[in-house]
Amino acid sequence: MIYHDILSAKKSGRKLLAVLLDPDKIAMDSIALLTExxxxxxxxxxxxGGSIVEADIIDELIIALKxxxxxxxxxxxxxxxxxxxxxxxxxxxxxxxxxxxxYLIEHQVNAVPVLKKTSLEVISTGYILIxxxxxxxxxxxxxTEPLARNNAEYVLQTAQAGEYIGNKLIYLEAxxxxxxxxxxxxxxxxxxxxxxxxxxxxxxxxxxxxxEAYAAGADLVVIGTAFENDHNFFNS
Ligand code: 1GP
Numbered sequence: 001m002i003y004h005d006i007l008s009a010k011k012s013g014r015k016l017l018a019v020l021l022d023p024d025k026i027a028m029d030s031i032a033l034l035t036e037x038x039x040x041x042x043x044x045x046x047x048x049g050g051s052i053v054e055a056d057i058i059d060e061l062i063i064a065l066k067x068x069x070x071x072x073x074x075x076x077x078x079x080x081x082x083x084x085x086x087x088x089x090x091x092x093x094x095x096x097x098x099x100x101x102x103y104l105i106e107h108q109v110n111a112v113p114v115l116k117k118t119s120l121e122v123i124s125t126g127y128i129l130i131x132x133x134x135x136x137x138x139x140x141x142x143x144t145e146p147l148a149r150n151n152a153e154y155v156l157q158t159a160q161a162g163e164y165i166g167n168k169l170i171y172l173e174a175x176x177x178x179x180x181x182x183x184x185x186x187x188x189x190x191x192x193x194x195x196x197x198x199x200x201x202x203x204x205x206x207x208x209x210x211x212e213a214y215a216a217g218a219d220l221v222v223i224g225t226a227f228e229n230d231h232n233f234f235n236s
Contacts, residue, residue, distance in 0.1 A: 002072050002089045003123050003168055006220065010197045015214045019043045020076065020201070020224035022050035023057040028064065034231060035068035041234035047222060048087065049076035051137035055084065062086035075120070078141060080111040089121035091169070096162050097129040098144025125169040126162025128155060130182050132203055136175025152186040159190045170194055174202025177225050181209060184216040191217025
């Protein structure tokens with residue numbers, strides 16, 4: 001079970017790393033090489049998704065990945081059309097920072113008939129978008145405002161509401177390609193005051209930044225753009 005493993009990693013202090021692959025930005029003929037790089041990296045998970053991806057490319061990408069890696073593949077969907085039975089699990093996201101009912105419940109309801117036909121492990125995830133200096137795709141597509149960078153207290157309150165609702169993970173997201181990553185003090189505050197594992201992503205572009213996020217309390221860090229731009233990111 002993927003969630004069980006994430007929880008036991010948290011309990012034992014073992015830090016996790018996900019490489020995010022956006023099927024829109026990946027050439028199919030580069031997947032074999034890309035997967036070799038991921039296998040040789042410290043990555044423990046592969047996330048697949050993006051704000052605006054077509055489902056059939058997702059299937060194709062995951063089938064190709066699965067031929068080359070044993071790492072768990074988790075869907076990180078922008079909407080229900082991005083569900084693929086080929087993955088191992090899905091981050092079942094609720095955009096807690098926003099006030100758009102489509103991303104709070106509509107997409108989730110529509111996803112159920114699709115999910116029931118799969119054996120994906122469904123992991124309830126409170127997704128919190130944090131202001132990051134630029135308008136990111138999540139903000140644009142979801143038509144919601146991110147939470148302020150300088151209001152860690154409200155971000156914590158939002159994460160705690162997510163826990164009460166029953167979210168099994170909290171994802172602090174600056175957005176792909178963010179100018180500023182999630183502030184370290186915010187990661188520290190949320191992770192110190194919630195029980196569930198905390199995922200942090202968006203705008204993390206160096207190994208130092210990964211380590212800082214871990215030191216602040218992130219249990220799992222997501223790297224997208226940095227690896228997309230440089231497939232040697234982890235070995236350089
Ligand atoms: C986005 O958190 C991820 O959802 C990764 O962001 O592309 O900036 O690494 P980057």
